[in-house]
Amino acid sequence: MKKLSGDKIDMNKLLAPAALIILYIFFSAFGNNFFSADTFKNILEASYYIGFMAFGVTFIIITGGIDLSLGTVMMCSALLGAYTFKQGCPLILSVLLTILVGVFFGLLNGLLIAKLKLPPFIATLGTQMVSQGMGSIITKVQSQTWPTATDLTGGWFKRTFIRANLFGINGFPVGALWLLGAFVIATLILHKTKFGRYTYAMGSNEEATRLSGINVDNWKMGIYILSGLFIGMAGLMYAAAYTTITPGTGNGQEMNGITGVVIGGTSMSGGSGTMVGTLIGVFIMSVLKTGLSSCGLQAPWQTFFTGVVVILAVLMDIQRTKAANRAKK
Amino acid sequence: MKMKKRIALLLALTMVAGMTGCGAASTETTTTDSSGTEEAAEASGETMYIPLLAKGFQHQYWQTVYAGAKDAAEKYGVELYFDGPPSETDIDAQVNMFKQELAKNPVAMGLAALSPESLYEVLDECAEKNIPVVCFDAGVPDDPSGAVVATASTDNEAAASIAAEKFGECEKLVEKMKNATPENPVVIGVIPQDAVSATQIGRGKGFVDKMKEIASQYGTVTVTGHEVWKDEADNASIIIDVEVPATTEAVSVQTVANSLLSTKGLAAVFLCNEGAVTGFLAAVSDGEDLAEGGKYAELVVAGFDAGAAQKNAVRQGWFLGSVSQNPYMIGYDAVEMCVKAAKGETVSDIDTGAVWYDASNMDDPEIAQLVYD
Numbered sequence: 171m172k173k174l175s176g177d178k179i180d181m182n183k184l185l186a187p188a189a190l191i192i193l194y195i196f197f198s199a200f201g202n203n204f205f206s207a208d209t210f211k212n213i214l215e216a217s218y219y220i221g222f223m224a225f226g227v228t229f230i231i232i233t234g235g236i237d238l239s240l241g242t243v244m245m246c247s248a249l250l251g252a253y254t255f256k257q258g259c260p261l262i263l264s265v266l267l268t269i270l271v272g273v274f275f276g277l278l279n280g281l282l283i284a285k286l287k288l289p290p291f292i293a294t295l296g297t298q299m300v301s302q303g304m305g306s307i308i309t310k311v312q313s314q315t316w317p318t319a320t321d322l323t324g325g326w327f328k329r330t331f332i333r334a335n336l337f338g339i340n341g342f343p344v345g346a347l348w349l350l351g352a353f354v355i356a357t358l359i360l361h362k363t364k365f366g367r368y369t370y371a372m373g374s375n376e377e378a379t380r381l382s383g384i385n386v387d388n389w390k391m392g393i394y395i396l397s398g399l400f401i402g403m404a405g406l407m408y409a410a411a412y413t414t415i416t417p418g419t420g421n422g423q424e425m426n427g428i429t430g431v432v433i434g435g436t437s438m439s440g441g442s443g444t445m446v447g448t449l450i451g452v453f454i455m456s457v458l459k460t461g462l463s464s465c466g467l468q469a470p471w472q473t474f475f476t477g478v479v480v481i482l483a484v485l486m487d488i489q490r491t492k493a494a495n496r497a498k499k
Numbered sequence: 500m501k502m503k504k505r506i507a508l509l510l511a512l513t514m515v516a517g518m519t520g521c522g523a524a525s526t527e528t529t530t531t532d533s534s535g536t537e538e539a540a541e542a543s544g545e546t547m548y549i550p551l552l553a554k555g556f557q558h559q560y561w562q563t564v565y566a567g568a569k570d571a572a573e574k575y576g577v578e579l580y581f582d583g584p585p586s587e588t589d590i591d592a593q594v595n596m597f598k599q600e601l602a603k604n605p606v607a608m609g610l611a612a613l614s615p616e617s618l619y620e621v622l623d624e625c626a627e628k629n630i631p632v633v634c635f636d637a638g639v640p641d642d643p644s645g646a647v648v649a650t651a652s653t654d655n656e657a658a659a660s661i662a663a664e665k666f667g668e669c670e671k672l673v674e675k676m677k678n679a680t681p682e683n684p685v686v687i688g689v690i691p692q693d694a695v696s697a698t699q700i701g702r703g704k705g706f707v708d709k710m711k712e713i714a715s716q717y718g719t720v721t722v723t724g725h726e727v728w729k730d731e732a733d734n735a736s737i738i739i740d741v742e743v744p745a746t747t748e749a750v751s752v753q754t755v756a757n758s759l760l761s762t763k764g765l766a767a768v769f770l771c772n773e774g775a776v777t778g779f780l781a782a783v784s785d786g787e788d789l790a791e792g793g794k795y796a797e798l799v800v801a802g803f804d805a806g807a808a809q810k811n812a813v814r815q816g817w818f819l820g821s822v823s824q825n826p827y828m829i830g831y832d833a834v835e836m837c838v839k840a841a842k843g844e845t846v847s848d849i850d851t852g853a854v855w856y857d858a859s860n861m862d863d864p865e866i867a868q869l870v871y872d
Binding site: 202203204206208209212215216303306310311312313315318319320328333408411412413414416417418419459460463464466468469470473 | 556580582583584585588589590591592594595596598599600601602603604614616617619620643693694695725726727743745746747751
């Protein structure tokens with residue numbers, strides 16, 4: 171019996187990567203010029219900011235929480251960063267501020283949820299609107315522009331975060347290195363530290379964790395702050411990839427992050443999930459979107475099929491949990 | 500065992516999903532091909548693949564652009580791909596689409612840029628790959644890459660100034676402006692859908708500048724509201740108030756419209772596009788409040804663009820009239836210019852023109868074809 175359940179878990183682990191590879195091969199065969207360095211780079215570049223958001227929210231979802239403010243906080247941080255830069259602030263400070271705005275909203279979410287006991291859904295729904303409003307108010311509802319690669323001041327911004335002349339390649343996707351770095355750090359924190367262990371523990375049974383003498387509130391605060399840090403970084407990556415930030419946007423972007431996490435096999439009820447799953451989930455989404463477009467399918471179809479994949483992924487997650495429970499018995 | 504079954508099921512579904520997709524796309528292509536075979540043979544040896552990336556799909560306006568593009572594609576035997584982001588603020592979605600289309604190595608590309616700066620680097624790649632880009636609807640000002648060969652668009656400032664001229668000819672409004680005093684000022688509201696796109700900024704500016712020029716005959720004019728257009732003067736008896744919604748969604752426009760409608764002394768409103776009109780109409784009970792005997796019967800309203808709701812408001816006489824660009828020609832010219840550019844011919848900017856339509860002339864054939872549903 172024991173051996174059988176072991177096999178099952180291995181299969182589960184392979185499922186998401188296998189789906190990713192098969193999707194890639196499938197679109198390479200049927201898409202118009204899908205299998206090319208350009209397309210690969212496009213997939214990467216569209217994934218950076220979603221990846222950062224997803225890494226951050228993975229921690230939160232594992233605790234059984236949710237963060238609806240992801241997208242608007244990301245936009246708010248990118249907006250304020252660009253705004254301060256436009257006002258004459260040195261770019262490096264604007265970059266730091268961008269991350270700090272993310273951390274600030276993480277702290278705010280943490281306070282509301284861990285200390286003031288608001289349900290995460292409500293608390294982050296509130297901060298979603300607060301951050302969107304704040305970005306619009308401070309920028310006076312005008313779109314803000316980060317420096318482009320050819321700008322004399324601040325041209326390094328894009329070269330640092332999105333593409334650079336590295337290893338002899340013109341336009342090397344340097345953002346991938348940031349994503350990889352963030353992935354390694356997030357994985358280490360989640361799987362190798364006390365912080366990570368408590369994250370799982372809170373998600374499995376918060377009360378039991380509290381009773382075993384762990385200061386759940388403080389750790390939870392920490393989790394939301396860490397997530398905020400990742401979201402601030404997501405703001406930077408978004409700014410590097412898309413340059414212009416429009417006030418009043420960001421609603422709906424949170425779903426990109428959350429969808430990646432869910433496809434990656436993290437349970438919305440908390441207590442389980444992996445960082446590598448999230449990474450793969452994010453890429454499944456990007457490959458699907460890019461691939462469908464290379465087949466000539468327009469945006470609404472891409473949204474439609476992403477929805478189908480989310481439903482399938484969660485259905486399978488439920489089946490998996492059922493099977494696991496049966497095996498335990 | 501069960502797991503294997505599930506994997507198989509997932510794969511099968513994915514495949515089906517993908518294939519339906521590819522199937523649908525190829526059917527579309529064939530239709531375009533078959534109907535345009537003759538001309539295609541005339542125009543060039545093989546089918547050209549040209550993607551046109553619009554700012555969105557949700558407004559009727561883009562459907563008419565698409566109709567024009569389709570007709571031109573048929574004429575020249577072009578395999579046309581027309582797409583746009585889900586909403587007109589989805590800059591990231593458009594950048595990704597543009598990159599994806601570029602990866603297919605088209606012979607030329609059409610682009611209605613949501614944010615020119617965001618596309619600078621991709622345009623550089625176009626220049627590197629020698630793929631000419633034709634802008635439609637909105638241009639990329641001072642394109643640093645040189646990839647943009649020409650633009651087919653409306654001169655938005657000139658077009659919007661038509662509405663200001665019509666306001667200047669409206670006796671009801673002129674009377675109010677004459678009688679206005681700094682203590683009892685008359686307010687002319689303007690709602691651009693955003694303060695971001697060159698189109699909206701241009702229309703706002705075109706209207707505000709002309710309106711100011713006309714209204715100055717009757718008193719001191721101040722321009723308040725959004726920073727972009729602000730030009731304040733003391734002791735003004737005529738106030739031009741430019742209000743921008745928080746987001747481009749109809750509900751946000753409605754909110755702005757409501758606050759404008761409650762402004763004391765409001766005499767006229769100019770709405771800079773179909774989105775602004777839709778939101779405004781929502782704030783005036785779908786236009787009924789503007790009708791004879793309605794709450795705002797005295798209000799003089801003009802719009803921009805067309806669309807079913809706006810046309811109805813014009814036909815009923817609720818609106819003084821509206822300005823319309825020529826979306827059909829924008830789409831048609833964009834494809835035609837792409838074809839020419841792909842063949843190495845030189846192309847230059849085209850002003851696709853604008854007209855004023857009101858209840859009296861909107862059924863004239865030459866106007867009716869511009870005023871789409």
